[in-house]
Amino acid sequence: MGTTRRTPASGAGPATRTTAETTEHHGHRPEREPGPDQERARAAAARLAHAGVHGTALTWVDNAGLTRVKAVPVDRLPQAVGSGVGMSPCFDVYLVDDSMTAGEYIGGPDGDLRLVPDLDRLTTLAAQPGWAWAPVDRYEQDGTAYAACQRGFARRMAERARAEHGVELRMGFETEWVVTRGPLSAVGAADAPEYPTAGPAYGMTRLVETSDYLRDILAALTAQGVEVLQLHPEYAAGQFEVSVAPSDPVGAADLAVLVRETVRAVSLRHGLTASFAPVVDPGGVGSGGHLHLSLWREGRNLCAGGEGPFGMTPECEAFLAGVLRELPALLALGAPSPASYLRLRPSRWAGAFHCWGLENREAALRFIAGRGATADGANAEVKCVDSAANPYLLVGGVIAAGLAGLGEPAGTERAGARLPAPVAGDPAHSDPGPDPLPGSLAHALARFEASPVLRAALGEPLFDAIRAVRAGEIELFEGASDREIAAATRGRY
Structure with a gap:
């Protein structure tokens, strides 16, 4: 790895800041009257x-x-x-x-x-x-x-959607992880982790091999009031996925944190280590943190029952067009690690191309149409993101991008953005095909820095802090091999 301009966590760094300087370390704001x-x-x-x-x-x-x-x-x-x-x-x-x-x-x-x-x-x-x-x-x-409070940013964006457009967002994360025996920090770049399963991808054999472990995950989530929709083995060795019911945007991000830490805790109690990193093995398929979303107004799902593409209402199409337009910049929030780009590769269902499609798992933005009795289930999935992301930044950034697509507040004359033609099949095999998304964190950061939409939504202090962290990690891993990047990050998330 290269070196970067940074300070050890225990040391003193630069003095610029946004916070007040009125207290010492043990001081505190006077307690409010009991309320x-x-x-x-x-x-x-x-x-x-x-x-x-x-x-x-x-x-x-x-x-x-x-x-x-x-x-x-x-x-x-x-x-x-x-x-x-x-x-x-x-x-x-x-x-x-x-x-x-x-x-x-x-x-x-x-x-x-x-x-x-x-x-x-x-x-x-x-x-x-x-x-x-x-x-x-x-x-x-x-x-x-x-x-610079990321949770506050997510809340502001959700409130903006309600206040300006009368739209409520329902969101939910898919959580993918890889489970191994022993701590990943002890596995070097040249070594392979030991997995507790040997069965095939999506195979019942994997569920049988880890049935006690997966049962305990379900039991813990249920005891905590988390509604689980699905739990299943995934493609890569030792990989699993859990999906939970949608919530409001801030609630969805909260659940992403709670689900991850619950899986981590159950894993440790079984003598296992759970990794939510974008990749454990840089030569294989990585783990995503896909974000599903739908738009609602007065109890109606705006992703269905309209005259737009595949039943979208005009609001849904404009919102998704805004998200699609900002995807290259949004990668700095949703694929924020150099390791993210070891996952974000063509023909791995990671969404490596700047396109959308109907139920197309190679598209970065996948639309799932509701039909008949399942119309309320219509939603969109942002596939090009992973669990290295701060979920509050991701939901807030996606909403900000969607609101830019909607344009002026409801009741005005300005029309919203429109989606381009959808892509069918694997974009890697299309000629001509859609443009690829940024293939490195450096390219994603350049798009982020050039995005007036995300800069205005985040505000300068938060925007600048994100930019500094992304630039610092680019420098931190400069010159590192794929295996070195994977080894340095797979035990951190």
């Missing part, structure tokens, strides 16, 4: 304690796609809700190897944020006895929203 949220937190803490829960993991996802955490004893939950838990903003410029770069606005040891758990998502963890979990929103010391 409904704190009363709810007290009641929740009592219920958790009665159920044998001792700690609550409070998580957020950084711009490198890693889930970070601070934990509080269960009896401290009301204080966490009231005044937040302190955390440095520097994690927004951490790289995948825990080194730190810096952007124009964020970086270095100064500043402090408050992590405030979302009680609506508070969950007792079935595979981690004695623990609960909640995602957090991040705030400045004075209680104002933190400009």
